[in-house]
Amino acid sequence: MKPGASPDTFPPRSHEAKRISVVEAAASVFCREGFAGANIDLIAAEAGVSRQTVYNHHGDKEKLFIAVVxxxxxxxxxxxxxxxxxxxxxxxxxxxxxxxxxxxxxxxxxxxxxxxxxxxxxxxxxxxxxxxxxxxxxxxxxxxxxxxxxxxxxxxxxxxxxxxxxxxxxxxxxxxxxxxxxxxxxxxxxxxxxxxxxxxxxxxxxxxxxxxxxxxxxxxxxxxxxxxx
Amino acid sequence: MKPGASPDTFPPRSHEAKRISVVEAAASVFCREGFAGANIDLIAAEAGVSRQTVYNHHGDKEKLFIAVVxxxxxxxxxxxxxxxxxxxxxxxxxxxxxxxxxxxxxxxxxxxxxxxxxxxxxxxxxxxxxxxxxxxxxxxxxxxxxxxxxxxxxxxxxxxxxxxxxxxxxxxxxxxxxxxxxxxxxxxxxxxxxxxxxxxxxxxxxxxxxxxxxxxxxxxxxxxxxxxx
DNA sequence: ACAAAATTAGACACTCTTGTCCAAATCGTC
DNA sequence: GACGATTTGGACAAGAGTGTCTAATTTTGT
The missing domain is CATH 1.10.357.10 (Tetracycline Repressor, domain 2)
Known part of the structure; x- marks a missing residue:
């Protein structure tokens, strides 16, 4: 989405930034909805990425949860x-x-x-x-x-x-x-x-x-x- | 099982007893699995009743949860x-x-x-x-x-x-x-x-x-x- | 014993979710 | 500008769960 507009200290942006974004969104959703109630689509939307990207980074829901914790x-x-x-x-x-x-x-x-x-x-x-x-x-x-x-x-x-x-x-x-x-x-x-x-x-x-x-x-x-x- | 031998004040036993049984099983399952993860079939099985009985008594999952709390x-x-x-x-x-x-x-x-x-x-x-x-x-x-x-x-x-x-x-x-x-x-x-x-x-x-x-x-x-x- | 009420098991439609696959678009880098 | 890696959106199959319905069975009250 954004080509290059972060004035701070983020050399590798897209790749790692998305990973972090996903983990943070996942933390929020897991907390709000519980593990079973958490919805990968919602996490992806909240992180501003596609669902496939979530799976690319973290395999499956359980691995994502572990990464969050x-x-x-x-x-x-x-x-x-x-x-x-x-x-x-x-x-x-x-x-x-x-x-x-x-x-x-x-x-x-x-x-x-x-x-x-x-x-x-x-x-x-x-x-x-x-x-x-x-x-x-x-x-x-x-x-x-x-x-x-x-x-x-x-x-x-x-x-x-x-x-x-x-x-x-x-x-x-x-x-x-x-x-x-x-x-x-x-x-x-x-x-x-x-x-x-x-x-x-x-x-x-x-x-x-x-x-x-x-x-x-x-x-x-x-x-x-x-x-x- | 027992025809009519309730010595106390319980004319209808099975009926209320089942209701209580359902609520207790539901408490256990809701706690273990969370609201979203709780499964009505499991609650019914754990309460020893049929799924339909759960619905007869409590309408739906959310009402059951409220009753539990x-x-x-x-x-x-x-x-x-x-x-x-x-x-x-x-x-x-x-x-x-x-x-x-x-x-x-x-x-x-x-x-x-x-x-x-x-x-x-x-x-x-x-x-x-x-x-x-x-x-x-x-x-x-x-x-x-x-x-x-x-x-x-x-x-x-x-x-x-x-x-x-x-x-x-x-x-x-x-x-x-x-x-x-x-x-x-x-x-x-x-x-x-x-x-x-x-x-x-x-x-x-x-x-x-x-x-x-x-x-x-x-x-x-x-x-x-x-x-x- | 009999009638009414409650319970049961199963089938069912419907929705939601997970996880995969793929072609097209985009991004980072040279 | 071009190339490789990444991301995207969407379709997809498979599975699970909710809530309804029905017919048969059991229980309860009288």
Whole structure:
């Protein structure tokens, strides 16, 4: 369709670009309609290619689905580790820094397109592809939680927190900062920035009540809305 | 088979029994295969009736699906409220009592057949039936969380806990005691009794670190005592 | 036992989808 | 501009699933 009008960095355009386009459209359709309900014609239309091109690139529906999951898994993991790299190892204001971290995690990894899609595919089709999702499980939550636990352990060792079991604390941290987003997650929606902030703020406050080293028990209800990108 | 020997209140047995059988089989198949992937013949076979009987009772596939969701919603809500009724209002050992409550909640409401099925259907098909799941949302989590918050408020008022916002505390309680079961939930599996216990134990310990009145009770309960039953 | 209601099995038309094949058009590259 | 690879649109066969219909059978209520 378009001869050459992409000003960015795409040397090989048509061939790989179409492949990517197909995988992205497929992710969208698989999520919306489920594996059985997904229609190759619709995927092709949404990707702006012909049905035959879909088959040329990916063989059949099942292979396409697997490609979608692998692609999402990879991108999500990359995003999560990139975000974990921003963990506040030397916090100035511990509460504000943890809230910022939680918001980044939610915004960039859990609530974004890839995160929502991957979660939904795992929930809907996980049982049908045990080996595929076992792979995700090891590469994703397994390593993520370990990495996060290590960061919390460091914070505790530096005297900023009082933690018995860093692995438990890491999981509970994530559970707390997402506590108020469960319904949005269930229905596949995207929480508003406000909801994310609120949930993270409340979650971190409770987390610090449990694991913080209380210099002076401050029960000042505040709305720290300083969010770094 | 049995001519007329129903001792209870079931004059027409086969008729209603078949209806229930169909709905249960449908729940199982819809969950396993998704709405689009579910096959009426399979549902009929799994229910032990003929396909025509399915159509006689429920009209078409979509109506059957709606009946399934309503049925699950109703039973789940009943279970949840029955379990909330066992909340430890006058705890002897607060930690042990809360762990017991959390385990009951998980075992009887969240990890059981109905809970797993309903969760999966909401996640997979929620966006397709907005009004149906809006109904679930109001009747389910909305009222559940309120009821639980009221119980926590009462505990706080009685001096057992130190809680700012009972609604937040209730949601965080649930998030904490389920923190380590997320992956099982994702993949639709049933956590072992051990896992449930472990997660509840760790969750309650953290919850009490955050909201417990640590022996040296110094703060007076000064939250609004609006505790309705 | 008898009549009404419900259930069954099977055939059926219809639609939708997958995956293949092919000739024509297009694109990328030289 | 030309050549090879890719893409396209459309037709196609094969299969699966929905929902209807019917005649025969079973169950239920009286």
């Amino acid at each position: 692998r692609d999402l898994t990879e991108r999500c993991n990359a995003g999560i580790f990139a975000t974990i790299a921003t963990f506040p190892d030397q916090p100035g204001d511990l509460e504000a820094d943890l809230v910022g971290f939680a918001v980044r995690m939610n915004r960039n990894c859990i609530c974004n397109r890839d995160g929502r899609f991957l979660r939904k595919l795992i929930q809907a089709e996980g049982e049908r592809y045990p080996e595929l999702f076992a792979e995700w499980r090891e590469q994703g939550p397994g390593r993520t939680w370990s990495a996060l636990a290590a960061r919390f352990a460091r914070l505790a060792y530096a005297g900023h927190l009082s933690i018995d079991d860093p692995d438990v604390a890491a999981r509970q941290f994530l559970a707390l900062v997402n506590a108020e987003l469960q319904i949005s997650f269930m229905l596949g929606g995207t929480p508003t920035e406000e909801e994310v902030l609120q949930s993270a703020g409340n979650g971190v406050r409770t987390f610090l009540r449990a694991f913080g080293r209380h210099k002076a028990a401050s029960h000042a209800p505040r709305k720290s809305a300083l969010v770094g990108a | 309503r049925d699950l919603t109703e039973r789940c809500n009943a279970g949840i409220f029955a379990t909330i009724a066992t909340f430890p209002d006058q705890p002897g050992d607060l930690e042990a009592d809360l762990v017991g409550f959390a385990v009951r909640m998980n075992r009887n409401c969240i990890c059981n057949r109905d809970g797993r099925f309903l969760r999966k259907l909401i996640q997979a098909e929620g966006e397709r039936y907005p009004e149906l799941f809006a109904e679930w949302r109001e009747q389910g989590p909305g009222r559940t969380w309120s009821a639980l918050a009221a119980r926590f408020a009462r505990l706080a008022y009685a001096g057992h806990l130190s809680i700012d916002d009972p609604d937040v505390a209730a949601r965080q309680f649930l998030a904490l005691v389920n923190a380590e079961l997320q992956i099982s939930f994702m993949l639709g599996g049933t956590p072992t009794e051990e896992e449930v216990l472990q997660s509840a134990g760790n969750g309650v310990r953290t919850f009490l670190r955050a909201f417990g009145r640590h022996k040296a009770a110094s703060h007076a309960p000064r939250k609004s005592a609006l505790v309705g039953a």
